[in-house]
Amino acid sequence: xxxxxxxxxxxxxxxxxxxxxxxxxxxxxxxxxxxxxxxxxxxxxxxxxxxxxxxxxxxxxxxxxxxxxxxxxxxxxxxxxxxxxxxxxxxxxxxxxxxxxxxxxxxxxxxxxxxxxxxxxxxxxxxxxxxxxxxxxxxxxxxxxxxxxxxxxxxxxxxxxxxxxxxxxxxxxxxxxxxxxxxxx
Numbered sequence: 664x665x666x667x668x669x670x671x672x673x674x675x676x677x678x679x680x681x682x683x684x685x686x687x688x689x690x691x692x693x694x695x696x697x698x699x700x701x702x703x704x705x706x707x708x709x710x711x712x713x714x715x716x717x718x719x720x721x722x723x724x725x726x727x728x729x730x731x732x733x734x735x736x737x738x739x740x741x742x743x744x745x746x747x748x749x750x751x752x753x754x755x756x757x758x759x760x761x762x763x764x765x766x767x768x769x770x771x772x773x774x775x776x777x778x779x780x781x782x783x784x785x786x787x788x789x790x791x792x793x794x795x796x797x798x799x800x801x802x803x804x805x806x807x808x809x810x811x812x813x814x815x816x817x818x819x820x821x822x823x824x825x826x827x828x829x830x831x832x833x834x835x836x837x838x839x840x841x842x843x844x845x846x847x848x
Contacts (some may be wrong), residue, residue, distance in 0.1 A: 679712035
């Protein structure tokens with residue numbers, strides 16, 4: 664086979680349009696979790712090519728692709744990196760996520776076809792699986808509901824708290840000291 668024939672053979676539909684590339688380190692527990700889930704997903708999703716790269720043996724790739732945390736999963740579409748999943752944040756920030764959660768997140772980045780229902784914890788806007796439990800805080804501006812970071816501020820504005828009087832007394836003396844000492848410019 665001549666060289667020109669070989670190029671045609673390799674370019675004739677042999678490359679996958681969707682690739683999931685897992686950068687891992689064998690001794691890292693969370694990399695083993697991702698590897699197990701990807702191993703479960705690969706046989707069921709033949710439309711996607713699954714590869715894993717040992718980060719310790721590929722320092723050039725790690726540096727060029729900006730891999731700073733393991734595990735990292737690159738979502739590659741049509742030969743271009745569409746998204747990088749770093750750590751477990753998009754899976755709910757927990758070690759015990761399911762393969763369906765991983766499949767759902769990868770489908771949100773269009774490198775996998777997921778036909779099942781969205782996980783209960785999934786955020787409709789971002790496609791991420793939102794953490795639940797004591798570590799859940801909604802940091803979005805103006806977010807309502809339990810766990811909002813602005814919740815305490817809203818209670819103070821309503822004036823229902825007795826601690827406001829103590830705070831106002833403390834600030835009264837401080838405000839006067841600060842305003843009188845300004846130099847003339």
